[in-house]
Amino acid sequence: xLTQLSTFFRYSVNSLLRRKxxxxxxxxxxxxxxxxxxxxLAFQRGYQLGLSRxxxxxxxxxxxxxxxxxxxxxxxxxxxxxxxCYLPSKYLTMVTQTQHVAExxxxxxxxxxxxxxxxxxxxxxxxxxxxxxxxxxxxxGSFPKTGEALTGMDIASKNHWTVGQTVKMADIQTPxxxxxxxxxxxxxxxxxxxxxxxxxQTDFKHADxxxxxxxxxxxxxxxxxxxxxxxxxxxxxEMNIVPLAxxxxxxxxxxxxxxLLLACVTLxxxxxxxxxxxxxxxxxxxxxxxxxxxxxAMGTERSNIFALVWMETLIMSLIGAAVGLLGATLFExxxxxxxxxxxxxxxxxxxxxxxxxxxxxxxxxxxxxxxLAGLAPSMRAAGLSPVEAIRRAEGGV
Amino acid sequence: xxxxxxxxxxxxxxxxxxxxxxxxxxxxVDIDVEIQQGEYVAIVGASGSGKTTLLQLLxxxxxxTSGTISIAGKExxxxxxxxxxxxxxxxxxxxxQHFGLLSTLxxxxxxxxxxxxxxxxNHSRVDELLERTGIIHRRNHRPSELSGGEMQRVAIARALIxxxxxxxxxxxxxxxxxxxxxxxxxxxxxxxxxxxxxxxxTHNEKLAQCAHRIIQLSDGRIVNTA
Ligand SMILES: Nc1ncnc2c1ncn2[C@@H]1O[C@H](COP(=O)(O)OP(=O)(O)OP(=O)(O)O)[C@@H](O)[C@H]1O
Ligand SMILES: [Mg+2]
Numbered sequence: 001x002l003t004q005l006s007t008f009f010r011y012s013v014n015s016l017l018r019r020k021x022x023x024x025x026x027x028x029x030x031x032x033x034x035x036x037x038x039x040x041l042a043f044q045r046g047y048q049l050g051l052s053r054x055x056x057x058x059x060x061x062x063x064x065x066x067x068x069x070x071x072x073x074x075x076x077x078x079x080x081x082x083x084x085c086y087l088p089s090k091y092l093t094m095v096t097q098t099q100h101v102a103e104x105x106x107x108x109x110x111x112x113x114x115x116x117x118x119x120x121x122x123x124x125x126x127x128x129x130x131x132x133x134x135x136x137x138x139x140x141g142s143f144p145k146t147g148e149a150l151t152g153m154d155i156a157s158k159n160h161w162t163v164g165q166t167v168k169m170a171d172i173q174t175p176x177x178x179x180x181x182x183x184x185x186x187x188x189x190x191x192x193x194x195x196x197x198x199x200x201q202t203d204f205k206h207a208d209x210x211x212x213x214x215x216x217x218x219x220x221x222x223x224x225x226x227x228x229x230x231x232x233x234x235x236x237x238e239m240n241i242v243p244l245a246x247x248x249x250x251x252x253x254x255x256x257x258x259x260l261l262l263a264c265v266t267l268x269x270x271x272x273x274x275x276x277x278x279x280x281x282x283x284x285x286x287x288x289x290x291x292x293x294x295x296x297a298m299g300t301e302r303s304n305i306f307a308l309v310w311m312e313t314l315i316m317s318l319i320g321a322a323v324g325l326l327g328a329t330l331f332e333x334x335x336x337x338x339x340x341x342x343x344x345x346x347x348x349x350x351x352x353x354x355x356x357x358x359x360x361x362x363x364x365x366x367x368x369x370x371x372l373a374g375l376a377p378s379m380r381a382a383g384l385s386p387v388e389a390i391r392r393a394e395g396g397v
Numbered sequence: 398x399x400x401x402x403x404x405x406x407x408x409x410x411x412x413x414x415x416x417x418x419x420x421x422x423x424x425x426v427d428i429d430v431e432i433q434q435g436e437y438v439a440i441v442g443a444s445g446s447g448k449t450t451l452l453q454l455l456x457x458x459x460x461x462t463s464g465t466i467s468i469a470g471k472e473x474x475x476x477x478x479x480x481x482x483x484x485x486x487x488x489x490x491x492x493x494q495h496f497g498l499l500s501t502l503x504x505x506x507x508x509x510x511x512x513x514x515x516x517x518x519n520h521s522r523v524d525e526l527l528e529r530t531g532i533i534h535r536r537n538h539r540p541s542e543l544s545g546g547e548m549q550r551v552a553i554a555r556a557l558i559x560x561x562x563x564x565x566x567x568x569x570x571x572x573x574x575x576x577x578x579x580x581x582x583x584x585x586x587x588x589x590x591x592x593x594x595x596x597x598x599t600h601n602e603k604l605a606q607c608a609h610r611i612i613q614l615s616d617g618r619i620v621n622t623a
Contacts, residue, residue, distance in 0.1 A: 003518045007502075007510065014501030294497035297458055298511045298555070299486020301479065386458040386485070389497060390449055390567055 008304070012311040015284060022280055023316060029276040030320025030366060033269035035328040038362040039335050040262045042328075042352040050347030051251060055244050057187040059133030060105075060214035061223060063242040064095055064230070082111040082120075083211040091235045095213055098229050100222035103132040108200045108210040112171045121155070121171065122192045125200025125210065133216050134189070141180025144196055148179035152190040156181045169193070172203050186348065220245075254344045270369055273320070277373035281313050285381045292381055293388025306382035310374045317370025321363045329354065403470060405563050405594050406432040406455050411464035413450050413617075424450040426617040428464070432563070432596060437589040439605040440598045442614035448598040449567055451614065455596055456565040457485050469562050486515055490556030492566035496548040498540040498555075505536040508555045515559055526554040530584060546577035553584060557593075564588070566597040570604060582607060 016023040066085040087106075095104045108125035128143055141163040144150045149169075151161060156178070161167055166177045172195075182189060201207050217226055223243055230241045285292070292305060328335070336351050413425040425447045432438055432455070440448045453459040457468050466473055469488040473481055491497075498507050508523045527533040530550040540548055549569060556564055569585070570578035578601060586607050589595050597604060605611050613621040 004513050004516065007506070007513050011499070011501060018501060290495070290497070291499060294491075294493070294499075296482070297456070297485065297491050297497075298514070299482050299489075299559075300514055301482055304514070387453050389458070389491070389493060390453065 008308055008311065012308055012315060015288070015312055016315065019284065022283070026276050026280040027316050027320045027323065029273045030317050030369070031324035031327060033266070033273035033369075034321045034324025034362050034366050035331075036262075036266045036269045037365055038325055038328040038354075038358065039332075039352065040266050041358045041361060042354045043262070043335075043339060044259070045355065045358060046351050046353035047255065047347070048252075049353050050349050050351060051248060053349060054187070054347045055248060057134075057136070057185060057189065058214065058244065059130075059135065059216065061217045061220060061244060062215035062226065062230075063244060063247075064091075064104075064213040064215060065211070065240045065242065067238050067240055083109055086206060086209040086211060087213070087239065089208040089210070091239060092210075092213060094233050094235050095215060095230065098226060098233070100218050100226050101215055102218040103129055103216040105130045105133055105214045105216075106197060106210040107212050107214060108197060108204065108206060109212070110171075110200065110204045110206075114170065121169075123171065123200060123204070124192050124194050125197040125204075126194050127197050130194075130214070133214055137185065137189075138183045139180040140183060141178070144179040144194065146196055146199055147174070147177060148195070149176045150180045150182065150194040151178060152182050152192045153184050154190040155193060251345050258339070258342055270365070273317075274369045274373040277313055277316060277370060278376060280316070281309060281374060281377040282380065284312070285309060285377050288381075289384060289388050292384045293386055293391070296384060296386035297389040302382040305384070306378045309378040309381040310371070313374025313378070314367065314370045317366045317373070318363070320370075321366035324366070325359055325362060402434075404431040404433050404467075405436075406430070406466065406468050406596075408455065408461075408466040409464055411451070411454055411466060412462045413447075413454060413459070414462045423617050425454065425461075428617075428619055430455075430612065430619070432594060434562075434594055435589070435592055436594055437586075437607065437609045438596045439608035439611045440596065440614065441600070441605050441611055446614040447617040448614055450617075452565055452567050452596065452598050456489055456491060456563075457481050458491075486511060487559060488562045490559070490561035490564045492549070492552050492556050492564065492569045494568040494571035496540070496545070496552045496572075498548055498551055500540050503537050503539060504532065504543070504551050507540065507551055508558055510558075511555060512558045517559075519558075522558060523554075526557055527551075529557075530554045544577075545573050546581060549573065549581050550584065553581075553588075557588075561593075563594045563596065566595070568598055568600065570599070570601050579603070 064087070066087045068085050089106075092104060092106050095101060105127060107130070109122065110125075111120040111122045113120050131137065131143065139150065141150070159167070161178050161181070163178055163181055166175050168175045176195070184190065197210065201209065215226075217223060223245065227241050227243055230236060230239065295305060296302075332352060332354065339351060340346055408428060408430045411425055411428040411430075412423065415422045415424055428451060440451060442448050454461050454466060455468070457473055460473065468484060471484060473484070476484065499510070502510065505523055505527065508526060509518060509520070512518050512522070524533060524536070527536050530553050532547055532550040532554065535543060535547060535551075540551065543551065566585070570581050573581060582601075582604050585595060585597065585604075597608070599605055611621075611623045612619055613623075
């Protein structure tokens, strides 16, 4: 049995080697299709991961902003900027009292443009309950009390601030003591200065106001319910309730045309690879009609002939898959750059996520394509009669 | 086990017709033939007289349009394609004018192949046969590196690997020069002396003369048996 398998395998491989260039071209076709498929899947996954990572850093399921604020308030909250409108304090109680709201953290975000550094300095007035949302935060030092500040890592190192130091910030009248520095979050928080909400309201003259509320639910499944009750409550008309899952979908929608284009390219490539495979194997069966006739005459089962030809197709598609995966990995950087230039919104971090499950998926796709493309030629070969051994004796080798 | 006096092949009223356009070509018509154990039979006749067609029927490569044929005691109309394939593998050996070696395998692998297909690989028998056919020094060569006569020796060794009851050959010397043909003839003659039953289609008169019996065909019918 083993001898038979290894003989068959060698026969198949040798048949492919007989027409090296043709086999190579066919394998290259499969390889490009697999590379494209692998990149597409890695991009889908990477983009999704990047986006959810980004939104997760916000730590909230819902964002509550004043009515009249633009819908892209979410991206303001993400990147930090000056807000055009404010919510009165009393709304916080309503949000907090809504069923299934686990935590409602008010934020007063204020940004000042600094001509010297040509960048914005963003202050977030927060309550200690912000910590319930920012689970991934780790702080060197402590959370700020009145007269103190917690700063992002980047802004601290840019200004050479250290924990315990008292500094004069340009936008705040009295000097502030640095109570803590955030360890790297790899997000926008690294640029922000966090001060107690009360200080912010006094210093920036927005008593009893804040810009947005970050809302965390006891369970994400209650999202629709909470959104409904918030919109229906007394203050509902004055607030905009933005579920971040919708932001997720909206942003994903922004790249849907890019994704569709890539999917079409992938499908076309897979289709072309299948046609190429099928065509190559058909040609090789036709060329070997007499040889297969001889095999049949000397007693090779039809099923064995089928297996021989099918194996050839599978060998080519699996080699193609391996080459394709290798190629996609080698040219990862190029693909990422190319895609970045074409996308309207790109999350921080790597855009492509190459995972072995995705690689397996691409290999499985190649095997399925090879298997299907090999069916017709294998059936043709298995259907050949032993008389072909003699009938084609005229002409040819 | 069948008794040895039973013919290796027994055919009655064999007819094989092919459609060709709107007509039907009768390649073989009403042929009755018996081939006994140990016999050496030559089939001769003009081109197109039906020699190859008859050989295909005797070798179970094709089924007759009508008539019956038993090979090694088995009535082939009663066999499935699988069983007929197995019958060819276990009981018959074939030699072709064009040798029919697999160019991607070595000489020894070519000879071993039918045994491997039969799940009975036997390396010592491969070498024995290569020795017998005088081609052992080429055992690891590819067919493309051999001369025609050498290739035919390999093909004969391959046909014998599964110890067939009957060896069928279609113009085995058709692609060889006369000196080489003669040596192949000698080999076939020796095999027959050792008890192998042989049916050979040929244009070669010398080959035909070595045979015990000559079946002459004309337009698909037997016109003379000598
Ligand atoms: N597959 C086929 N389809 C149609 N006609 C066929 C087929 N095989 C053989 N024939 C016809 O049957 C007749 C007998 O052919 P066959 O090949 O048996 O002759 P042959 O005696 O072997 O000839 P040659 O000496 O040229 O090999 C011929 O007329 C041939 O054209
Ligand atoms: Mg012929």
